[in-house]
Amino acid sequence: MTTLTPGSQELAPPEIQDTPLNWIKKNLFSPWYNALITLILLGLFVYVAYNFGFWAATDAKWDVIPRNLKLFIVGRYPNEQLWRLWLLLALTCGLAGLSWGVIARKAAKLFSKEILIGIGVAAFVCLLIPTAFPNRLLLLGMVGLIVAGAWVGKQLGQAQPGLGKWVSLGWSLLFVMSLWLIGGSGGLEAVSTNEWQGLLLTVFTAAISIVLCFPIGVIFALGRQSTLPVVRWLSIAYIELVRGVPLITILFMGQVLIPLFLPEGMRPDRVIRAVVGLTLFSSAYLAENVRGGLQSIPRGQAEASRALGLSTPLTLILIVMPQALKAVIPAIVGQFISLFQDTTLLAIVGLVELLGISNSILANPQFLGRFMEVYLFDAALFWIFCYTMSVASKRLEKKLNV
Amino acid sequence: MTSQQPIVQDSVNGSSDPAAEMIVAQDVHKWYTSNKFHVLRGVSLTVRRGEVVVIMGPSGSGKSTFIRTFNALEEYQKGKILVDGIELSHDLKHIDAIRREVGMVFQQFNLFPHLTVLQNVTLAPIWVRRKKKQEVEALAMQLLEKVGILEQAKKYPGQLSGGQQQRVAIARALAMQPKIMLFDEPTSALDPEMVREVLDTMRSLADDGMTMVCVTHEVGFAREVADRVVLMADGLLVEEATPEAFFSNPKEERTQQFLSQIL
Numbered sequence: 030m031t032t033l034t035p036g037s038q039e040l041a042p043p044e045i046q047d048t049p050l051n052w053i054k055k056n057l058f059s060p061w062y063n064a065l066i067t068l069i070l071l072g073l074f075v076y077v078a079y080n081f082g083f084w085a086a087t088d089a090k091w092d093v094i095p096r097n098l099k100l101f102i103v104g105r106y107p108n109e110q111l112w113r114l115w116l117l118l119a120l121t122c123g124l125a126g127l128s129w130g131v132i133a134r135k136a137a138k139l140f141s142k143e144i145l146i147g148i149g150v151a152a153f154v155c156l157l158i159p160t161a162f163p164n165r166l167l168l169l170g171m172v173g174l175i176v177a178g179a180w181v182g183k184q185l186g187q188a189q190p191g192l193g194k195w196v197s198l199g200w201s202l203l204f205v206m207s208l209w210l211i212g213g214s215g216g217l218e219a220v221s222t223n224e225w226q227g228l229l230l231t232v233f234t235a236a237i238s239i240v241l242c243f244p245i246g247v248i249f250a251l252g253r254q255s256t257l258p259v260v261r262w263l264s265i266a267y268i269e270l271v272r273g274v275p276l277i278t279i280l281f282m283g284q285v286l287i288p289l290f291l292p293e294g295m296r297p298d299r300v301i302r303a304v305v306g307l308t309l310f311s312s313a314y315l316a317e318n319v320r321g322g323l324q325s326i327p328r329g330q331a332e333a334s335r336a337l338g339l340s341t342p343l344t345l346i347l348i349v350m351p352q353a354l355k356a357v358i359p360a361i362v363g364q365f366i367s368l369f370q371d372t373t374l375l376a377i378v379g380l381v382e383l384l385g386i387s388n389s390i391l392a393n394p395q396f397l398g399r400f401m402e403v404y405l406f407d408a409a410l411f412w413i414f415c416y417t418m419s420v421a422s423k424r425l426e427k428k429l430n431v
Numbered sequence: 432m433t434s435q436q437p438i439v440q441d442s443v444n445g446s447s448d449p450a451a452e453m454i455v456a457q458d459v460h461k462w463y464t465s466n467k468f469h470v471l472r473g474v475s476l477t478v479r480r481g482e483v484v485v486i487m488g489p490s491g492s493g494k495s496t497f498i499r500t501f502n503a504l505e506e507y508q509k510g511k512i513l514v515d516g517i518e519l520s521h522d523l524k525h526i527d528a529i530r531r532e533v534g535m536v537f538q539q540f541n542l543f544p545h546l547t548v549l550q551n552v553t554l555a556p557i558w559v560r561r562k563k564k565q566e567v568e569a570l571a572m573q574l575l576e577k578v579g580i581l582e583q584a585k586k587y588p589g590q591l592s593g594g595q596q597q598r599v600a601i602a603r604a605l606a607m608q609p610k611i612m613l614f615d616e617p618t619s620a621l622d623p624e625m626v627r628e629v630l631d632t633m634r635s636l637a638d639d640g641m642t643m644v645c646v647t648h649e650v651g652f653a654r655e656v657a658d659r660v661v662l663m664a665d666g667l668l669v670e671e672a673t674p675e676a677f678f679s680n681p682k683e684e685r686t687q688q689f690l691s692q693i694l
Contacts, residue, residue, distance in 0.1 A: 333541035337555035338531040351545050
């Protein structure tokens with residue numbers, strides 16, 4: 030393969046001279062009708078951008094954001110208990126950094142140029158956030174925690190190859206701890222779920238639903254493939270029933286109908302009902318995504334595994350599932366992103382998550398009519414979270430595609 | 432592929448009766464449930480310890496289906512199959528016990544693409560035989576050396592050529608230290624220049640005394656290595672003979688017709 034037959038010459042690929050100017054000429058301005066389209070679109074874009082920029086710089090009254098920042102983020106969560114949320118954020122950042130370091134332990138360089146720029150931007154943004162100065166320092170500290178965690182994670186990961194298990198255990202512990210830290214009781218002052226609001230409630234409901242809907246979805250996907258007729262029919266019935274109903278009706282059922290059936294003391298908490306609704310809904314969709322992955326694995330894989338003497342459960346866990354899940358990571362993450370966005374529907378059934386608190390801020394006579402400012406801010410927050418998930422999923426795919 | 436050490440374990444080989452019947456199939460019938468097609472129409476075959484039996488036949492004759500009944504990858508509806516003295520029944524315990532003792536190599540390799548070569552080979556001994564990882568890895572490295580792909584141990588199957596993948600598949604089956612090896616057209620999906628390396632591996636396995644049943648179209652391999660060659664056609668076992676008799680002096684007209692097509 031490396032030897033060349035005598036006489037033949039090694040030819041380099043022809044070099045293509047493509048300066049930006051040439052590229053623009055070639056792709057945007059030839060022939061004449063492309064030039065016309067380019068000019069029209071460019072004009073439209075400049076017009077919209079100029080108007081928006083003008084509005085944002087002069088007419089918009091952005092003070093609605095800094096003055097209500099606490100409400101946007103945590104709602105009416107008691108001020109004297111806010112340290113618990115800071116602690117939770119710190120733990121999450123530290124563990125996230127640690128996991129990143131452990132996962133990337135084999136990479137030549139942990140902090141590449143792009144990542145360093147990203148860290149710099151994040152730190153800069155943290156310092157610019159219009160909140161009390163100590164809070165800005167705390168936020169900066171969070172970025173520092175992620176970076177430090179990553180560094181420690183890489184060192185530990187190299188020294189101790191089996192660290193992955195402990196990191197997963199750490200996340201499970203953090204999950205339980207977050208319930209305790211947010212909700213209180215057991216040594217901490219209890220904070221009623223009525224006071225969990227704003228972005229806190231959005232992230233909380235989304236995170237718990239994501240964590241719970243994943244195993245449930247996998248179970249229904251397997252159930253639908255089962256050879257036992259009863260299991261299969263029940264799974265199909267569940268999936269098709271839930272997929273045939275809009276999410277909002279499920280949430281209404283949880284918030285409005287359950288109180289009609291159950292007496293006061295026996296009703297589950299409103300937030301729990303919301304989380305259950307979201308989980309049941311998205312697990313049906315997730316089940317279909319996972320089923321797609323299961324069907325994409327050739328039959329020979331399971332046959333080879335069974336021929337080696339592996340039992341059916343082991344074949345599923347060791348051979349089929351890892352491949353099936355890997356194949357549907359993009360679809361699953363898409364599902365998670367839309368679940369995150371679906372939490373806004375909770376505002377309609379009376380839970381005060383980010384959109385809900387935005388609406389109540391807009392109802393304050395002081396801030397009447399500031400829809401644009403507030404909703405743009407909401408959109409930016411949502412974008413940050415969804416884009417983070419998207420980037421993380423791309424990295425995961427890349428890492429798994431050996 | 433020089434073999435200093437036999438791959439086949441002594442405990443498997445020498446201990447008991449050398450002429451013991453490893454596989455006994457009696458009047459095996461199979462119908463496909465979907466279209467009631469009668470794919471096996473009463474096939475009987477006996478394979479003794481250390482024998483190499485090659486099954487030939489036109490495509491659609493049921494030869495793959497037949498050897499896949501030996502480790503219960505295919506069910507059969509009538510007849511009787513004994514593997515190493517254990518009757519194949521619907522009892523899952525029996526099936527799992529038999530599968531531990533019967534290695535299989537597939538036409539499409541069926542390596543696990545998400546695991547490295549070494550992990551492919553060590554997976555079953557660790558999870559099924561419950562052996563220690565270090566012990567299994569030592570055995571796996573020995574087997575990979577034997578089949579000539581030691582230096583690829585840390586690679587993934589997708590990074591290997593077809594011939595290398597098939598040799599990994601053989602090592603993977605051998606890692607369970609089976610008493611019988613089944614080969615289902617092991618060279619049919621390979622490029623011509625890779626067929627040889629796989630056949631060499633199989634040949635050295637046969638030299639070590641492994642009991643083997645091979646579905647293959649490789650006449651050279653059948654002539655050289657097989658103790659018996661069997662022709663299957665239309666779900667029936669047409670002729671069973673020594674390679675010498677099978678290729679030079681076939682009795683049945685169906686065999687003559689088949690050989691005239693492939694030789």
